Amino acid sequence: MGLMKTSESFITTKIDDMIGWARKNSLWPMPMGISCCAIEMMSFAGPRYDCARFGSEAFRFSPRQSDLMIVAGTVTYKMSHVVRKIYDQMPDPKWVIAMGACTSSGGMYRVYSVVQGIDLFIPVDVYVAGCPPRPDNLINGLIQIQKKIARGEKPGQSEKVYIQDPS
Amino acid sequence: MKNPDNRKKSIYKILLEFMKEKLLNKLNTHFKDSIESVNEFRNELTVFIKKNDIVKVCQFLRDDDELRFDSLRDVCGADQNKTGDRYEVIYNLYSLKNKFRLRLKVRIEEENPHVPSVTSVWPTADFEERETYDMFGIIFEGHPDLRRVYMPEEFEYHPLRKDFPLMGIPGSLPLPRK
Numbered sequence: 001m002g003l004m005k006t007s008e009s010f011i012t013t014k015i016d017d018m019i020g021w022a023r024k025n026s027l028w029p030m031p032m033g034i035s036c037c038a039i040e041m042m043s044f045a046g047p048r049y050d051c052a053r054f055g056s057e058a059f060r061f062s063p064r065q066s067d068l069m070i071v072a073g074t075v076t077y078k079m080s081h082v083v084r085k086i087y088d089q090m091p092d093p094k095w096v097i098a099m100g101a102c103t104s105s106g107g108m109y110r111v112y113s114v115v116q117g118i119d120l121f122i123p124v125d126v127y128v129a130g131c132p133p134r135p136d137n138l139i140n141g142l143i144q145i146q147k148k149i150a151r152g153e154k155p156g157q158s159e160k161v162y163i164q165d166p167s
Numbered sequence: 168m169k170n171p172d173n174r175k176k177s178i179y180k181i182l183l184e185f186m187k188e189k190l191l192n193k194l195n196t197h198f199k200d201s202i203e204s205v206n207e208f209r210n211e212l213t214v215f216i217k218k219n220d221i222v223k224v225c226q227f228l229r230d231d232d233e234l235r236f237d238s239l240r241d242v243c244g245a246d247q248n249k250t251g252d253r254y255e256v257i258y259n260l261y262s263l264k265n266k267f268r269l270r271l272k273v274r275i276e277e278e279n280p281h282v283p284s285v286t287s288v289w290p291t292a293d294f295e296e297r298e299t300y301d302m303f304g305i306i307f308e309g310h311p312d313l314r315r316v317y318m319p320e321e322f323e324y325h326p327l328r329k330d331f332p333l334m335g336i337p338g339s340l341p342l343p344r345k
């Protein structure tokens with residue numbers, strides 16, 4: 001953020017930077033937990049990994065109050081319409097994390113019923129690898145989203161971030 | 168080497184020997200013509216039944232005081248991938264009284280995949296028969312509401328048939344617009 005200190009009690013900044021700073025530190029995730037990855041997403045929110053440290057502890061089960069969708073699980077063709085509908089109901093600007101192998105690429109389910117990657121029907125900003133990804137890696141994904149917001153990028157249009165599994 | 172005959176008999180073996188005689192005696196007296204074959208594998212008993220007699224046999228197995236197969240644990244299908252009797256419908260029964268499992272099988276021709284529904288005997292067969300219809304396209308006659316369970320209503324194929332490609336048929340399942 002372009003901060004400039006002029007005297008002891010004033011700072012100047014751009015309004016966009018100010019809003020971006022507020023947004024990035026109060027991401028409200030929509031937990032789109034569809035299968036096993038959702039368990040790791042819960043521990044990401046729980047006290048041990050504690051995503052509240054990054055300002056996104058307010059999981060909203062209503063898409064209308066959230067601005068980050070964490071898609072955690074195997075998305076089947078039948079479910080894809082629901083995911084899309086929920087994504088459509090979220091207010092702009094909205095960000096998407098594809099958590100886990102299934103969500104990013106279909107994972108081990110190379111079958112007729114599973115969508116081979118949710119980027120076939122919604123724009124994704126960050127892909128987190130792993131089956132399931134470790135919660136700390138999901139925190140890394142969250143931080144990448146925060147960096148994107150801080151840089152003033154547009155959701156769904158900026159360069160994709162692919163997070164490797166460190167283990 | 169140990170002599171396999173000297174191994175301790177498992178409880179399942181004892182139960183099987185005990186139930187098999189009783190069961191087959193009863194079935195043979197009442198439904199001699201309905202039984203195609205009997206097969207025993209790893210202490211599990213499988214009886215092949217003629218297609219049109221399945222409801223009759225099931226009703227008997229459920230209501231007989233000694234056998235009491237009161238629980239239908241599963242109905243599923245199988246595609247044997249051969250001409251003629253291509254499909255099978257498999258009924259796994261359980262008798263809570265005797266703690267004994269029995270498997271009934273019905274062979275179904277490829278050209279005419281119809282079989283009578285056993286929902287009149289065990290209402291729980293409802294969803295399981297719908298699943299079998301969904302996956303194999305086997306039509307259960309007399310089923311109260313034979314719709315798909317897993318796949319969307321407008322889907323045209325039956326995915327567990329052996330001739331269905333693993334990755335599906337492109338375009339058969341629509342994605343939302345991007």
Ligand code: SF4
Pocket residue numbers: 035036037038072073074099100101102103107130131132133
């Ligand atoms: S990536 Fe692994 S853990 Fe995550 S939903 Fe798929 S199978 Fe489950």
